[in-house]
Amino acid sequence: MTLTAPAAAHEAAHAPELTRAELLRTEVPGPESRRLHAERLEHVPQGVSWALPVYIESGSGAILTDVDGNRFVDLGSGIGVTTVGHADPAVVAAASAQLARLTHTLYTVTPYRGYAELAAKLAERTPGDHAKKTLFVNSGAEAVENAVKIARKHTGRRAVAVLDHAFHGRTMLTMAMNHKAAPYGTGFGPFAGDVHRVPNSYPYRDGLDGAEAAARTIAYLERRIGVGELAAVIAEPIQGEGGFIVPAEGYLPALQRWASANGVVFVADEIQSGLARTGRWFASEHFGLVPDLVLTAKGIAGGLPLAGVTGRAEIMDSALPGGLGGTFGGNPVAVAAALAVFEQIERDGLLAEAERIGATLGGLLAELARRHAVVGEVRGHGAMLAFELVEPGTKTPLAGAAQRVAAHAAQQGVLLLTAGSYDNVIRFLPTLRTDDRMLRYAVAVIDEALAGL
Numbered sequence: 001m002t003l004t005a006p007a008a009a010h011e012a013a014h015a016p017e018l019t020r021a022e023l024l025r026t027e028v029p030g031p032e033s034r035r036l037h038a039e040r041l042e043h044v045p046q047g048v049s050w051a052l053p054v055y056i057e058s059g060s061g062a063i064l065t066d067v068d069g070n071r072f073v074d075l076g077s078g079i080g081v082t083t084v085g086h087a088d089p090a091v092v093a094a095a096s097a098q099l100a101r102l103t104h105t106l107y108t109v110t111p112y113r114g115y116a117e118l119a120a121k122l123a124e125r126t127p128g129d130h131a132k133k134t135l136f137v138n139s140g141a142e143a144v145e146n147a148v149k150i151a152r153k154h155t156g157r158r159a160v161a162v163l164d165h166a167f168h169g170r171t172m173l174t175m176a177m178n179h180k181a182a183p184y185g186t187g188f189g190p191f192a193g194d195v196h197r198v199p200n201s202y203p204y205r206d207g208l209d210g211a212e213a214a215a216r217t218i219a220y221l222e223r224r225i226g227v228g229e230l231a232a233v234i235a236e237p238i239q240g241e242g243g244f245i246v247p248a249e250g251y252l253p254a255l256q257r258w259a260s261a262n263g264v265v266f267v268a269d270e271i272q273s274g275l276a277r278t279g280r281w282f283a284s285e286h287f288g289l290v291p292d293l294v295l296t297a298k299g300i301a302g303g304l305p306l307a308g309v310t311g312r313a314e315i316m317d318s319a320l321p322g323g324l325g326g327t328f329g330g331n332p333v334a335v336a337a338a339l340a341v342f343e344q345i346e347r348d349g350l351l352a353e354a355e356r357i358g359a360t361l362g363g364l365l366a367e368l369a370r371r372h373a374v375v376g377e378v379r380g381h382g383a384m385l386a387f388e389l390v391e392p393g394t395k396t397p398l399a400g401a402a403q404r405v406a407a408h409a410a411q412q413g414v415l416l417l418t419a420g421s422y423d424n425v426i427r428f429l430p431t432l433r434t435d436d437r438m439l440r441y442a443v444a445v446i447d448e449a450l451a452g453l
């Protein structure tokens, strides 16, 4: 059985179909997972929640193996983190070698190799050929916070604008930037000021083309905030937690043009959509968007904690020496892993693999949508796809259905994530090592779940 072999469409095409019996050995969750879960409930607060209480022992490629020996086709990648595969051998080797050499000095005390090399890689791969510089931090939310700091220092303005259905993190500033109150913000206020939410482009629900949606957003920016006050507009090119909302053609470039004309810093939060996920290095490329600042985290270091703010050199240089940084930011082991991630994407042609996954999975999901009236829309790019569940014949979100589909899939050995401001989206963030056979199996399982709704 070649569950962990690198994805290869032709191999998968000739292999016998994957079965539940090949994946699962016990009930889900199994006895050892249940024991570990009881321990967790006693010692870990409920705010740190779980999607599926199976405890994972190891991972390889697209497959996770739990403590009871059950295997799961992982279509979530820890929310788009293990893009190059679980425990990718090249990433493990690079990180292990660095771990044995040097684990920490603090880059702002005594620097080391790797940090600037990775910054150069990001300068090369992010959209636009202008001069760029990169700051490394530990988490996506920290990257968002630093982008706001830098944009404020650069412009001398205070306000920041975010889009409806956005998600930017769980820290004090980023909580104020999220669309959803529960669970991200409820009870945690007061929130940071000078954060303004404006309408986004959501073609399935607003029916607007890119120019119309951009005009609406810009009208809000001008009337509600005023150009003279606005430091930055922050947008996810494809919104993640909001439900993989793909903006209408022309929407993002129109916002970017408006921002440039008005001295506003345009920040693309590519934390979920970036780094080969959509079949391009960055999702911005699908829209012809050249942002001033690009934020990375999740998939950048193959599972090690690392995040980046990459942007126009003159904007990035606006903070005073010592104004940016942090004890662990750009940790040498995480940086070594990230350099290996870039190498793997280039060496194994993973942009093309993301497109292959998009073609296979997108085709299978379109077929599901034809047969199940609850599937309202299938959308996304490359290996970042989703569908929205609605009451048949309407666009009313189908309450509880996404959770039920994910629960059914787990019982068949498929790990699926939900999303969406209305909790009605199934999203796919497979590793780029997921073969067509795994995708066919997963969609067959989803088909059963939809039939049983």
Ligand SMILES: *Cc1c(COP(=O)(O)O)cnc(C)c1O
Binding pocket: 138, 139, 140, 141, 142, 144, 167, 168, 169, 170, 236, 240, 241, 269, 270, 271, 272, 273, 297, 298
């Ligand atoms: C996950 C995410 C964040 C926050 O990243 P953390 O590393 O969890 O702090 C910010 N923006 C987007 C688009 C995300 O998907």
